[in-house]
Amino acid sequence: MSLLVQKFGGSSVADVAAITRVARRVVDTHRAGHEVAVVVSAMGDTTDELLDLAAAVNPGPPPEREMDMLLTAGERISMALLAMAIEHHGVRARSFTGEQAGMRTDRSHGRARLLDVTPDRVRRTLDEGAVAIVAGFQGVSEDEDVTTLGRGGSDTTAVALAAALHADVCEIYTDVDGIFTADPRIVPAASRITRLTVEETLEMAAQGAKILHLRAVEYARRYDVPIHVRSSFSDAEGTWILVGRPLTSHLEDDMEDPLISGIAHEMSLGKITVVGLPDIPGTAAAVISAVGAVGVSIDMIVQNVSTSREGTSDISFTLPVEDGQRAVAAVQAMQHQIGFVDTHYSSQIGKLSLVGAGLRSNPTVAGRLFAALAEAGVNILMISTSEIRISVITDQDRLAEAVRVVHTAFHLDAETPAVVHGGTGR
Structure with a gap:
């Protein structure tokens, strides 16, 4: 039995149909004999809509603490709905906010950094045979204020949770079939990359590639967490991010790496x-x-x-x-x-x-x-x-x-x- 952390981005939980599709994937993974912890982003454009609401009531720079309180509502909606959808399929599920999942951060509202991850309640839920669902992008400071990790921070939540739980792999589900040689939205001929070193992934993330949050890749390198980037809309193999820990046998090193991994x-x-x-x-x-x-x-x-x-x-x-x-x-x-x-x-x-x-x-x-x-x-x-x-x-x-x-x-x-x-x- 493996322990998997599965992260689903906003486009993967954008509406009821998408949440239902994700619930089926999680249930299938659980029934295959795996322990499953899930991290979710806010539904679709929810974060942008919340930002627009904040600007409507306060056109000036809003209080950062209150902005974090507002924005974390999006992930709480996603986690609760997904838990309900999984329960409907006959598998027990329990949802947790970042604070309940043990995501401790510094005091930097809007761009907080993780200081400690102690997912005791998540671990107990998995031990009871249920699926644990964690709200991404958020944590709690030492002052007990809600904080957010910045846009894309749910990736970091997922990798940090995988590290703390000693998961076998962290699966990042998105709306494309892995990492491509360029953004397929502007280069339709982009090719899917089957594997990348963590160093190459760090460079691509740092230089603007949007598929993974930079801090998530840094966390994966530091704590040796294998990452598998996949689509929640298909069963394509996706892209493996190679870290120090060995992965599957079909990912043996080639005689010579490609000259260019991507743009x-x-x-x-x-x-x-x-x-x-x-x-x-x-x-x-x-x-x-x-x-x-x-x-x-x-x-x-x-x-x-x-x-x-x-x-x-x-x-x-x-x-x-x-x-x-x-x-x-x-x-x-x-x-x-x-x-x-x-x-x-x-x-x-x-x-x-x-x-x-x-x-x-x-x-x-x-x-x-x-x-x-x-x-x-x-x-x-x-x-x-x-x-x-x-x-x-x-x-x-x-x-x-x-x-x-x-x-x-x-x-x-x-x-x-x-x-x-x-x-x-x-």
Whole structure:
């Protein structure tokens, strides 16, 4: 008998028909002799609808504590309805909030991090032969306030629960048949990836691939949790995320890994350029520290010696577009102290990232990437690399085309179009 944690995203529990379909899958797994713990997201667009309600009653920034209280209602609805549907099929089920499931977090409302997971009540429910259902995306702080883990946080809940229960596998169910070489919504010819290393998955998640929450992959690597990404709409094999623990025998290493595993992209980025920084030690640190002090995470950074002002340099960096104005204000507040000339901000950029273990040993990859973009007339604004990734920043309105041409240039196109059962990717 295996212990499985199954996570179902919003599109998988979007309505009564979807919840009924999920209930049948859970019941079938349970009757096959497995212990089953389930993690659910809010139904469909419930979270967005709750955000709209909050904006209607409070157009300004709402109190973060109350926003967490509001948003966690969505998962509570899903867990209770799924428990009822499973009971209807003759299997006992019990639902738990994040707090009841032992998800302890820090005090950061809206972006809380897990500090401890003690799923005692979940374990007792499984020991009694019932299915345990846990509300994803949420926990409780040491002040006993409800907290949320950020958008996509149900993935992290599922992996953390699997680690705490010593589950054999964490199954992430979504509305596509696994992880693809690119987003099948913009590249219909994307191919399903049968397996990825955890390092490749981390890079793809960090660079904008929406199929898995970045912190969930980090948690899986730290606690050695195998992940199986599958569709709740079909019985396709899906994608295995390889960690230290051995998986099934048919996933033995090939003689040579593929050159490129996939292409990730991110549409919603901003770019700040600080012009005319004094070209002396400490000025770049002052700029980056000012941004970090207001809680904004920076992605790519490029610094160049200015060609128009002797003794100065320009520094550009990218960040989430929703944090753009806050970061600009923080930098501008330091202008007199640092002594730079000006700041420029753009919210119309995107990022394309080529990911694959084969990049380590193949020197032709970068040339092929840049040639494909040049042939399509796509201008590159910034470049960043790692051992298994090459990322480029380009204009947002050319990003989808860039992904398609690069996908074709690296011979990743499948013969038949990918199937998208839902519309969100979760």
